Amino acid sequence: GAVVSQHPSRVICKSGTSVKIECRSLDFQATTMFWYRQFPKQSLMLMATSNEGSKATYEQGVEKDKFLINHASLTLSTLTVTSAHPEDSSFYICSANLAGGQETQYFGPGTRLLVL
Amino acid sequence: GENVEQHPSTLSVQEGDSAVIKCTYSDSASNYFPWYKQELGKRPQLIIDIRSNVGEKKDQRIAVTLNKTAKHFSLHITETQPEDSAVYFCAARPRAGTGGFKTIFGAGTRLFVKA
Numbered sequence: 623g624a625v626v627s628q629h630p631s632r633v634i635c636k637s638g639t640s641v642k643i644e645c646r647s648l649d650f651q652a653t654t655m656f657w658y659r660q661f662p663k664q665s666l667m668l669m670a671t672s673n674e675g676s677k678a679t680y681e682q683g684v685e686k687d688k689f690l691i692n693h694a695s696l697t698l699s700t701l702t703v704t705s706a707h708p709e710d711s712s713f714y715i716c717s718a719n720l721a722g723g724q725e726t727q728y729f730g731p732g733t734r735l736l737v738l
Numbered sequence: 739g740e741n742v743e744q745h746p747s748t749l750s751v752q753e754g755d756s757a758v759i760k761c762t763y764s765d766s767a768s769n770y771f772p773w774y775k776q777e778l779g780k781r782p783q784l785i786i787d788i789r790s791n792v793g794e795k796k797d798q799r800i801a802v803t804l805n806k807t808a809k810h811f812s813l814h815i816t817e818t819q820p821e822d823s824a825v826y827f828c829a830a831r832p833r834a835g836t837g838g839f840k841t842i843f844g845a846g847t848r849l850f851v852k853a
Binding site for chain 1: 770772779780781782783784787831840841842843844845848
């Protein structure tokens with residue numbers, strides 16, 4: 623099956639710093655990628671839809687200036703958490719669909735962010 | 739937008755018994771309903787899915803049913819085993835062209851299978 627990777631898998635940073643998380647589709651092209659956030663014992667909450675070559679679409683309540691998304695190629699989307707604070711500590715997971723609108727969604731392994 | 743509700747939040751069964759998890763959705767435009775299993779600290783894994791033109795689908799010990807009229811869908815796991823213990827999420831997705839294939843998840847069900 624299709625493989626999606628994320629880097630880093632785990633990051634610890636100081637409050638106020640920015641953190642970049644990469645999501646890559648390794649063996650397929652993805653025109654659309656999705657970014658989710660999952661707090662402990664909670665569900666996956668969609669943050670934004672990342673569109674190759676255009677601006678991301680953010681869900682209601684998600685600050686676009688705080689969570690910067692760039693989808694510069696068909697295999698890479700990045701999420702930058704700017705000026706991270708302890709409340710941003712969470713599990714961030716990306717997913718991707720095959721180009722052409724295939725339904726099956728492939729998830730990355732997730733990035734655990736801890737902001738001190 | 740779509741809203742997915744999932745019950746129960748926690749389910750404990752004896753090994754060998756069946757487990758049923760139920761979900762409802764709000765957007766009648768949704769036409770794809772995947773179910774995911776997530777183990778602690780891992781990514782969600784697709785275990786089965788169903789499309790709106792099908793009422794039931796089965797894969798070995800796992801089955802899913804869909805009632806479009808009532809906007810209900812359910813996951814059934816038979817002959818449960820300890821390794822089935824995990825968090826299960828239902829999800830709904832609108833049809834192509836609406837919402838950009840984004841998937842909305844239920845709150846999750848934590849399943850414990852006691853040996």
